Amino acid sequence: MNYIILISTLNTGMAYLDPGSGSLFLQLLFSSLAGVGFYFWTKLRKIKNNIQNNSTAIEEDDIDDDIFDE
Amino acid sequence: MTFSMNNSQHFASFRDPSGFLFWRYGALYRQVNQIYSQEYNQFIESGLYKDLENIGRIVVHEESDISPIKPDISYKVIRPEIIPFISYPYEWSFSQLKEAALVTLSIQKRALKVGMSLKDASAYNIQFDQGKAIFIDTLSFEFYKNGQPWVAYKQFCQHFLAPLALMAKKDIRLNQLMRIYIDGIPLDLASKLLPSPTKLNLGLMMHIHLHAKAQMKFADKALGISEQKKEMSKQAHFGLIESLKNTIKKLTWKPSGTEWGNYYEITNYTDAGFLYKKQLITEWIKEIKPKQVWDLGANNGVFSRLASEQGAFTVSFDIDPAAVEQNYRQVKRDKEKSLLPLILDLTNPSSAIGWHNRERESIIDRAPVDMVFALALIHHMTISNNVPFSQLAKFLSVIGKWLIIEFIPKSDSQVQKLLQSRFDIFNQYTREDFERIFEEHYTIYKKEKIRESERYLYLMEKKRYDIK
Known part of the structure; x- marks a missing residue:
């Protein structure tokens, strides 16, 4: 019953995938412990990188640069 | 890819109530159901679809006015571009x-x-x-x-x-x-x-x-x-x-020290022999003009590129994850658009899996293609894996119309290496038997001895009566 209440907070219209209670719990844990901190840490690192590279932040597809470690 | 199904729902498209894929007259469509109309509109109107299209990370589609397959629940029908080869x-x-x-x-x-x-x-x-x-x-x-x-x-x-x-x-x-x-x-x-x-x-x-x-x-x-x-x-x-x-x-992984990673550095071809082999294959591709090629045992794709560079969409299969990794790195480095390296164990190729054994197709389900390469492959199949010529010819004739295949005689140093560790039970491993058995399924169009080597290269066409 409790689980049904939780699921009702999700978009139920198209929710055909079982998210798993454990996965939901872990995300909530992440959210309260580390999520925001990690987000700002990443932002700071990005700003630092941009300054070092003297480049402007653009919303490009940079996936190809992230695949290989060369 | 299965184009023969007409007006039928795609086997792998049944879980999501938002819509499904279906085939009609060889074309693939997607029905968007009414229950998903608001999300679909938001996806388009928010600019998300355009954003993903601009960076080339989503399959492009156009809205279609053909009749839906389930009109009572349909909102729209869209026609996505066909992907040349579905991989898993x-x-x-x-x-x-x-x-x-x-x-x-x-x-x-x-x-x-x-x-x-x-x-x-x-x-x-x-x-x-x-x-x-x-x-x-x-x-x-x-x-x-x-x-x-x-x-x-x-x-x-x-x-x-x-x-x-x-x-x-x-x-x-x-x-x-x-x-x-x-x-x-x-x-x-x-x-x-x-x-x-x-x-x-x-x-x-x-x-x-x-x-x-x-x-x-x-x-x-x-x-x-x-x-x-x-x-x-x-x-x-x-x-x-x-x-x-x-x-x-x-998470990183670099190929090193695996089976085929440096294959072309340890072959027994002379430079002239290797060049001649490439020249023959190039000429035959130009003559047949295949649209889609499968290169079996492709290693890092040297010969696959002879086909892809002439515009044939080429799937470059190999059993070795290191060779496939090297091949894909080259695809990315050179921005190649017609070559797809994939891992495949020919002795146990991808089977059909999932619900009803039909959600993910087997390799044979994804055939046939115009042309198949089996270069420096036959000795591994026959001698290392005990696959007789008859079985190999039958399988190859199912997956492609044209075949470029290399015969490597027992006297070849690479075959001798394979025979070093086992008893030679392969009395039928001769060029004469190879030709006789393959001619049950194929017409041999061309046969050339590779210069400065004992190997032969064949161009064969599958016989018409030989049905899948």
Whole structure:
């Protein structure tokens, strides 16, 4: 019953995938412990990188640069 | 690819109530159901579809006015572009799976920015087209609701993070677990298989080890009231995506010391012989003009490129993950658009799996193609794996119309190497028997001795009565 209440907070219209209670719990844990901190840490690192590279932040597809470690 | 089905729902498209794929007169369409109309409109009107199209990371579609297959529930019909070859995660190299994972995360991030979210994160929603990973499920987006955790988080970890971590930290061959676990590698299994030091890796500790424990803890019970009242902010959601992205970026694997990684450095061809072989294959491709080629045992794709450079979409199969990895790195480096390297064990090729054994197609289901290459392959099949010529000829004739095949005699040093460790039971391994048996399925059009070698190259066409 409790689980049904939780699921009702999700978009139920198209929710055909079982998210798993454990996965939901872990995300909530992440959210309260580390999520925001990690987000700002990443932002700071990005700003630092941009300054070092003297480049402007653009919303490009940079996936190809992230695949290989060369 | 199965074009013969007419007006029928695609076998793999039945789980999502938002819509489904169907075939009509050889073309593929997607019915968008009324229940998904608002999400579809938001996907288009928010600019998300255009954004993903601009970066070349989504299958392009156009709206169609053909009649839907289920009109009573239909909202629209769209026609996606055909992907030349459908491949599966257990056929991808490390970098291909890594790219697929990063594309999925990038799309989720872009979706969140316009108030949407991926409702699933299956690796099967990614295909390779024009030399890059693209997202193919147009109906995977739902409205993002404030406070909502990511529904597809578990699926993402099972489909992408767990196999990548196992490949990078344990053994590259563990991607084959994806053949058994169609909805991704269970996290408790991944956690058990991963080496203990991965528990010191913050990302892997969180998204695999702790995740597995949380799943076990809540396997048969619901979250408590206090957990239910908690929400996950959008910023935390972005943080989760960044954390997954950084964990994946740090997972690396470099090919070294495997079976075929340096094959072309240890062949017995002279330079003139190797060049002559390339010249013959190039001439024959120009003559036949195949649109799609499969190169079996392609190694790092040297001969595949003779076909792809002439415009044939070429799938470059090899059993060795190192060779396929090298091949894909070259595709990315040179921005090649007509070559797709994939992992395939010819003695146990990908079978049909999933619901009704029809969700994911076998290799044979994805045939036939115009032309097949079997270069420096026959001795491995016949002598190392005891596959007789008759079986090999039959299989090859099922998967392609034209065949370029190389015969390597017993006197060849590479065959001698294979025979060193075993008793020679291969009395029928002669050029005469090879030709006689292959002529049961093929007409031999051309036969050339490769210069400065004892090897022969053949161009054959499948006989017309030889049906699939």
